[in-house]
Amino acid sequence: MATRKILLVDDSKTALLMERSMVERHSSYQCVTASNGLEAIEKAQSESPDLVVMDVVMPHMNGFEACKKMREQEKTKGIPIILVTTRGEEAYIEAGFQSGCNDYITKPINGQEFLKLLQSYLGE
């Protein structure tokens, strides 16, 4: 099976370390990372990932704005986006789906559920 590329976006080094470590335990997934929304848009353009996993509260550009921008651009509008955040309030979840995300999950994440979700977008 071809390798699938995942763009992980978070301003927290801890979150990136953990998500990367979880994802790369799956032999057919590879990761690229970004630490804010602006960088995420650039990497989504240049790397053409199969999936974006993105934090919401970040400097320079937050996850909602980055998600909207990706949906506006031809090259990135079809990439599935999962928002991963500590913010579990109804208003945030609604804003997440309005920005165009496909899924919204809250931290702290459960590794098993997280990988199942990735597999649902990328296949086994």
Next chain:
Amino acid sequence: MTKHTRIIETEFKRFLGETKETLRANPNGDRSRAPHLAEAVIEAATRRLRESMDTAETLEAIREIASNLLGCETMHLIRLDRETGVFQPFWSFGVEPANRCLINALEESASYCAALGSAYIARDLQDQSAGGPHTKVTVFVPVRCQSEVTAVLVLLQFLPQKLGFDKIDNEIFRILSEEAGSKLFCREAGSVSSNIPEQKS
């Protein structure tokens, strides 16, 4: 013990056994059921602390670990003066750093934690009547330098979606206890508090 707080457990292991009674089951499930993925969490916390270069970065690592891996965004690190047994504010996130009233309220439980030498969990009795998902817990984590408890990290408020604890949480408390202390308090004297970042929330 403070008026509004009582220790419901003295050891984390006992708390795990009582979780069903005190908190609703964690909707995200028990993370320790997948050992290889649990390793990823442990590895991330350990690496982040070990690779921190100075006091400011270690404190940022503590904040990130508490927020991303434990589900807590309000915390206080209080340092213990071994000679007087008095706690002094060292750093905080989400609360006023020099809030003496808060430190006074936490002091007795923090002393207990320091004497116990392991993390323990207390529940706020004011919230007990409400029950349900918003039951408030406070976690006390001893922070060690060369096996001696030199500070206590108080995790004050957990996110609403954090409704229970699993073995990984316990392991993260242990990592915070061992790794954070050696980074913060085992450096050369004088450099410890020279670059503590401004509190942000």
